[in-house]
Amino acid sequence: MPATTESLSSARSLPWAVVTLLFLISLPAVTTRLYASDEIEYFAYLRSLYFDRDLSFDNEYRYFYDHGIAQGGQPRSNGTGRRGDLFHKTFLEDTTATGLRKNFAPIGSAILWAPFYIVADVGVRIARAFGSSVAGDGFSRPYISAVAFGSAVYGFLALVLSAIAARRIAGVRAGTLAAVCFGTPLVFYMYVAPGFSHANSAFAVASFVVAWLHVRRNWSAGGVVALGALAALMGMVREQDVFIAIGPAIDYMVRMGRAVRTGDRSPGEMVWKAALGVAAVAVLFLPQAIAYLTLYGRLGPSPDVQQKMTWTSPNAWRVLASPDNGWFFWTPLALPALIGLVVLVCGYGRRENGAPVTDRDRRWIGGICLVMLASQIYVSGSLDTWAGAGSFGQRRLVGLTIFLVIGLGALSQVTRAGWPRFAANAIIVLSIWWNLGLIAQFATGLMDRSRVEPARNAYNNFVTIPLEFPTLAYRYLFDRQSFYQSRTPALH
Numbered sequence: 001m002p003a004t005t006e007s008l009s010s011a012r013s014l015p016w017a018v019v020t021l022l023f024l025i026s027l028p029a030v031t032t033r034l035y036a037s038d039e040i041e042y043f044a045y046l047r048s049l050y051f052d053r054d055l056s057f058d059n060e061y062r063y064f065y066d067h068g069i070a071q072g073g074q075p076r077s078n079g080t081g082r083r084g085d086l087f088h089k090t091f092l093e094d095t096t097a098t099g100l101r102k103n104f105a106p107i108g109s110a111i112l113w114a115p116f117y118i119v120a121d122v123g124v125r126i127a128r129a130f131g132s133s134v135a136g137d138g139f140s141r142p143y144i145s146a147v148a149f150g151s152a153v154y155g156f157l158a159l160v161l162s163a164i165a166a167r168r169i170a171g172v173r174a175g176t177l178a179a180v181c182f183g184t185p186l187v188f189y190m191y192v193a194p195g196f197s198h199a200n201s202a203f204a205v206a207s208f209v210v211a212w213l214h215v216r217r218n219w220s221a222g223g224v225v226a227l228g229a230l231a232a233l234m235g236m237v238r239e240q241d242v243f244i245a246i247g248p249a250i251d252y253m254v255r256m257g258r259a260v261r262t263g264d265r266s267p268g269e270m271v272w273k274a275a276l277g278v279a280a281v282a283v284l285f286l287p288q289a290i291a292y293l294t295l296y297g298r299l300g301p302s303p304d305v306q307q308k309m310t311w312t313s314p315n316a317w318r319v320l321a322s323p324d325n326g327w328f329f330w331t332p333l334a335l336p337a338l339i340g341l342v343v344l345v346c347g348y349g350r351r352e353n354g355a356p357v358t359d360r361d362r363r364w365i366g367g368i369c370l371v372m373l374a375s376q377i378y379v380s381g382s383l384d385t386w387a388g389a390g391s392f393g394q395r396r397l398v399g400l401t402i403f404l405v406i407g408l409g410a411l412s413q414v415t416r417a418g419w420p421r422f423a424a425n426a427i428i429v430l431s432i433w434w435n436l437g438l439i440a441q442f443a444t445g446l447m448d449r450s451r452v453e454p455a456r457n458a459y460n461n462f463v464t465i466p467l468e469f470p471t472l473a474y475r476y477l478f479d480r481q482s483f484y485q486s487r488t489p490a491l492h
Contacts (some may be wrong), residue, residue: 037197108236228280316381340411
């Protein structure tokens with residue numbers, strides 16, 4: 001059976017027509033604007049390569065700054081300049097070793113957005129041929145909308161791929177997908193701030209994991225090349241995501257090593273296929289390598305980024321459990337999902353009928369999933385900016401979406417009835433409300449955007465937000481611009 005047909009049939013229990021229709025209906029909720037410096041950096045790659053055929057971002061940065069779009073780019077009230085002077089200093093004054101403007105972002109999101117951007121450009125050109133005044137400069141609303149909708153689509157596809165993977169291993173239901181979508185920052189980066197790379201990251205990681213689950217059955221040469229290509233894509237979307245490839249690399253070494261010992265495979269085959277996978281990574285990573293060399297004259301990210309790293313990962317535990325910015329406090333749903341992965345490793349629960357893996361294999365796959373998840377905790381904990389202050393959630397972990405779906409799917413296998421099911425459902429519902437409430441607080445200025453304050457946020461989530469919900473819903477649908485104005489946080 002072809003891989004695509006098998007994958008789709010493995011998730012056949014989900015009402016995909018309904019799920020897809022609901023997603024399409026939700027597209028008007030996508031916020032079609034860019035404002036943060038990170039978003040501008042990701043977009044600058046795409047616009048500069050498509051229109052200017054270069055990696056000189058001066059005109060892109062200057063456009064967003066001069067139009068007051070760059071975060072804090074509005075004039076100061078006292079007339080002493082702009083509040084975006086830090087943006088100006090970093091992106092319009094400083095230069096790299098090669099004399100170009102800095103760009104700390106990788107190129108992968110631009111690659112993923114390119115099909116949407118090209119369609120937008122074709123549409124603009126056709127519209128202008130019929131007399132429309134819409135600007136065909138790569139900056140106008142159709143172009144910005146294209147990348148925003150692109151991120152929403154990739155976030156949705158990440159959930160679809162996560163369902164396919166979870167169905168093969170532990171089972172999944174539509175409620176699980178809804179929980180991960182609305183109970184994690186993924187929904188924020190699909191609909192509220194789609195100009196970031198995080199929805200794209202969730203898609204790239206999910207694609208890699210689904211490919212691994214298929215390729216590992218026989219480790220064919222073509223499969224290894226595909227896996228290497230997807231590993232390169234992960235690294236180009238978010239550099240830290242490439243560490244996820246450690247998990248399948250361990251799986252390859254163990255399974256192929258076992259096959260060599262039993263005589264089913266030769267040592268030479270094991271070596272040349274591994275070399276083929278590494279070569280695929282190197283070749284498909286070339287766009288990013290060329291960008292590094294062009295911008296910084298060296299193979300590697302900006303020295304400014306590397307200076308943030310301490311490779312002993314001193315902040316790993318804080319990434320998980322800090323009351324101020326820890327993953328479990330921003331996204332409580334991550335805790336039951338992690339417990340679900342442990343349940344999977346321990347062999348509890350049962351396979352869905354027709355699941356193409358043995359119980360022993362399920363436990364091994366669960367362990368590899370934990371390794372991949374741990375790699376991201378390690379890298380995030382190595383950053384001195386581990387908290388991601390000023391951003392919504394532990395955004396560097398949005399790429400772990402597929403592991404949350406698998407974990408919750410595994411947990412559902414041992415909470416099928418009685419009080420365990422009630423407790424699990426109650427935790428999931430509260431986690432969803434917590435996440436949606438934090439999004440509302442973050443957007444309206446009800447919370448300190450640099451950190452979580454559990455008691456204060458809980459008060460707002462369960463008292464303030466319900467009282468203001470009708471007004472907030474109306475503003476989001478019909479007056480979204482009002483959310484971009486500052487508001488003094490409530491003192492609860």
